[in-house]
Amino acid sequence: MDHLILSSEHFIFVVALLLIIGVLATKISTKLGVPALILFIIVGMLSGSEGLGFIYFDNAKVAQLIGVIALVIILFEGGLQTKFSTVKSVAKPALSLATIGVLLTTSIVAVAAKLIMDISWFEAFLFGSIVGSTDAAAVFSVLKGQNIKERLGATLEVESGSNDPMAVFLTVSFIEILTIDDPSYIMMIGSFFWQMGMGLLIGWILGKLAVNAINRVNLDSSGLYPVFAVSFALLAYSITDFIGASGLLAVYLSAMIIGNTDLTYRYSILKFNEGFAWIMQILMFVILGLLVFPSQLFTLDVIWKGLILAGTLILVARPIAVLLSITKMGFKWREKLFLSWAGLRGAVPIVLATFPMIAEVENSQMIFNVVFFVVMTSTLLQGSTISTFAEKLKLTGPTKVEPSHTLELVSIGKANAEIIEYVVNEESFVKGSRIKEIDFPDDVLINAIIREEDLITPSGDSQIEVGDILYILTSKRSKKALNKLLKV
Known part of the structure; x- marks a missing residue:
């Protein structure tokens, strides 16, 4: 019994310490000009068995579970803040980047992975699929408070919120090809339309249901309304994922429907989910940092492969994908250049990299390590220069003023x-x-x-x-x- 109590106390102490360090890291990241998620990952790596030795963690299934739950909360918070008017103005380019752009990025990176990593073509396309999408957590985090022109910021946010389903579909499909003796390609194509269609349908239904429930159910405490709202996000994901459709797409759409409707205790719901999203973001990146072992990551083999593939992704694949995806959509060359540079990778590729590990795909550990290095490089290089890059290209709008005060509203x-x-x-x-x-x-x-x-x-x-x-x-x-x- 004493051992269990001590273990519990140790666990709670470590969680509290990691959250405090994570919150303080956001302040440090602002001063250093480094994305906070990089510091969260470093905190996780330092806390692991090859760092300070607080925690030994190598369970890919648990990391994947925590990562998916965190992505649901982060996407939900992002969707709540997204206006339908903004989505309508950028729907065409954002959805083109989220589909055609992901396919192009996947294909170009796959060719480079085949040449560099000495793996099969299907494994190369699996690697390309994993890093093919931009990351909502990274994009929302880096763009928050920045004065990037509204159309550009909206395009990046809607793209990052809607391109995860394509990346998940491609990743799962190539895992099936590698692990199943006789995969059905026709079924895979049908599965894509099923995932997108049912994801949109269930997201719309759950969004409408959530709005009616929040506004009509008279709860005893105002603090229950934010919990009630986020419950529908988890419900949307679980139901949609259960029937083999895109849960992340359902969450994002339901959040937009909720966020664009007059709600009871709207301010409380938005502020609660903003704080909850930060908690899940800290937890997710710390866990992903724990999952990687520096002795395996920072080897000469992983470093040179990771640098070349990161360079291919940032300087070749993303720019080509942007140029071909949004041709004749009214973007100037400076705006296309910025969209190319702002294609941040983050938690989604790392979480997706756990899929082949769980499925025991050959070379899955090497793929995970290289993906992790590519994401770190992308986030550190691109994330820390987005604001400066936008200023150099003269793509900044009026300075955004963040309120430093709040007014509590009662009843x-x-x-x-x-x-x-x-x-x-x-x-x-x-x-x-x-x-x-x-x-x-x-x-x-x-x-x-x-x-x-x-x-x-x-x-x-x-x-x-x-x-x-x-x-x-x-x-x-x-x-x-x-x-x-x-x-x-």
């Missing part, structure tokens, strides 16, 4: 009113105006202004400045008109 779900937090930027129509000059609906009122570190009590003569954070009280019937006026 808003049971009232016929809502408070909206709005950040004034260079493009806001209210900038420079006095409150009495703004043509708000009659039942809309600005009841607080945060300017730098000061709280300002508004009056009719108060002038709105760029960077101000406005707390606007509106009736629910006027919220749609207010959002249209503010363009949110």
Whole structure:
């Protein structure tokens, strides 16, 4: 019994320590200009048996399970923040990159893998499939708070949120080809359309069901609404995956439907899932860091193969995929160059690299190690230079102002009113105006202004400045008109 208690205490202590270090790593990453996920992975590697020796971990199945759950939460949070209006404006290029782009990237990298890694063609295409998609966790993390032009940022986010199903389909298909004596190629093609179609259908159904349930069920505590919402994300994934369809696609679509609807306790749901996504991101990358052994990763064989394949992916495969996928879609050459450079790889390829390990595919350990090195190289090189690259290409928009204050709302779900937090930027129509000059609906009122570190009590003569954070009280019937006026 004492041994179990000590083991539990040791485990809880280590988890607490890793979370604290992970949270602090986000602050360090901002100062160093390095993506936080790289630091999370390093924390995991240092905590492993070949580092400080806190944890010995080599279970690919557990890593895959944690990785998939984390991706569900991260995709759900990203989908909640994605506006339908934004998706419509970039749907064609984003979906082209998510399908044709992944196929092209997979094929080009596969040729390089065949020449460099001394593996079969099917193993080479398996490798290409694993690194073929951009990663939602990496893209959402790196782009958050950046002032990249809206169309470009939206294209990358929608692409990364919707291209995982293609990568998963290709990876699973090539594993089947390598492990099954007589695979059916016709069935595989049919499986692709089944996965996409049913993923979209179930995502739409669960999204609508979640909205109705959240708005109609009167829960005793406001803290239960965010838990209720995220439960539908897990439900969407599990049901869809159970019938052999794309669970990740279902989660992303259901999240967009939920996020684009007026919700009870909307602010609480969004903030809870933002924090939950960070926890899962830290946990996922730390676990993936634990799964890799530095003595196997940082060998001359893995390093030179990884560098060449990373260079092929970043400098050849991704640019060609971008150029061919979005031809005649209104992007300038500078924008295409940026989209090529911003094709970040992250958790998804590493999680997918555990699939062949579990299926006991030949050379699976080597594939995992090289994939891990390629992802580290991509994230470190591209992730740390995205903002600078956009500035050099003159593709940045108005500086994004992140609110440094929050206003807790009580019982808003049971009232016929809502408070909206709005950040004034260079493009806001209210900038420079006095409150009495703004043509708000009659039942809309600005009841607080945060300017730098000061709280300002508004009056009719108060002038709105760029960077101000406005707390606007509106009736629910006027919220749609207010959002249209503010363009949110």
